[in-house]
Amino acid sequence: APYIYPTPNVDVFMVNERPLMQLNLDYVAVGHIHEHGLRHPRINAVYPGSLEIWDAREFEVYEFIDGKLRRVKDLDPKGFLLLDVGGNGVKVSNVELKPSRRLVRVRIRYEEAKPGAVRGDASYVASNMDREGSIVILEIEGKISGGYSTRDFNITELRRLFSRAWVDVRLSLEGREGSVGRGVQVFGGINDIIRQALRSRVNNEDWVSALMDIIERVKVDDEDGAFSTLEKLLNVSLRGGGKAITDWLRDSR
Incomplete structure (x- = not known):
């Protein structure tokens, strides 16, 4: 099942497949699922996927370990399908499209985070990843070394390493028990604060991401999109009755 969906075992393909299976069709044109070239397990259908990367979870991912960058995930493939329709049925070929710029996530984890070491490691990442037009998400997590506080870590200074x-x-560092800055975290912005608050209540990263998507859609008045995401998350129909998306979110508390 597609890994980016919040409920991967509940109707992820959004297709009423039973009547289609009875028709014995050579091919069914489908959409919506973003993974390129994903084959439906029960009917003759292949999803073309989105033409572009649409989510940071589809980025190329690196981990910074022992002073080196190690790639742990490739960029998700994107493209379209080429159909050859003939007397022997339908032949499907994948055509991949390469992105116009690099899209990268880099993760650094610390057991004893010190400002100088964090800046040095971030500088190394910048020397390898700072390319014109690229999008880089730098995730720094872990615990602060004794004797330091959250105030010693300057997120603006880290951003300036990239030109x-x-x-x-995304800086998320926790103070150790008994050390300066105990129990405090450094965040990269309001979205990180909201995400961390959700993580403290919802022990499911896919649900957290879906809820963040709903919040973003509500902020830009995309109520239909917010309802759609919430319905997929809960696997129930919520529309009707004159309720706005904010009513549902408030009532579910």
């Missing part, structure tokens, strides 16, 4: 790429520095 050519678009960079989002």
Whole structure:
């Protein structure tokens, strides 16, 4: 099942497949699912996927370990399908489209985070990833070394290490028990604060991401999109009755 969906075992393909299976069709044109070339397990259908990367979870991912960058995930493939329709049925070929710029997430994890070490490691990442037009998400997590506080970590200074790429520095560091800054975290912005608050209540990263998507859609008045995401998350129909998306969110507390 597609890994990016919040309920991967509940109707992820959005297709009423039973009547289609009875028709014995050579091919069914489908959409919506973003993964390129994903084959439906029960009917003759292949999803073309989106033409572009649409979510940071589809980025190329690196981990910074022992002073080196190690790639742990490739960029998700994107493209379209080429159908050859003939007397022997339908032959499907995948055509991949390469992105016009690099899309990267880099993760650094610390057991003893010190400002100088964090800045040095971020500088190394910048020297390898700071390319014109690239989008880089730098995720720095872990615990602060004794004797330091959250005030010693300057997120603006880390951003300035990148001059050519678009960079989002996500800094989430916890103070150790008994140390300065105990129990405090450094965040990269209001979205990180909201995400961390959701994580503290919802022990499911896919649900957290879906809820963040709903919040973003509500902020830009995309009520239909917010309802659609919430319905997929809960696997129930919520429309009707004159309720707005904010009413449902408030009533579900």
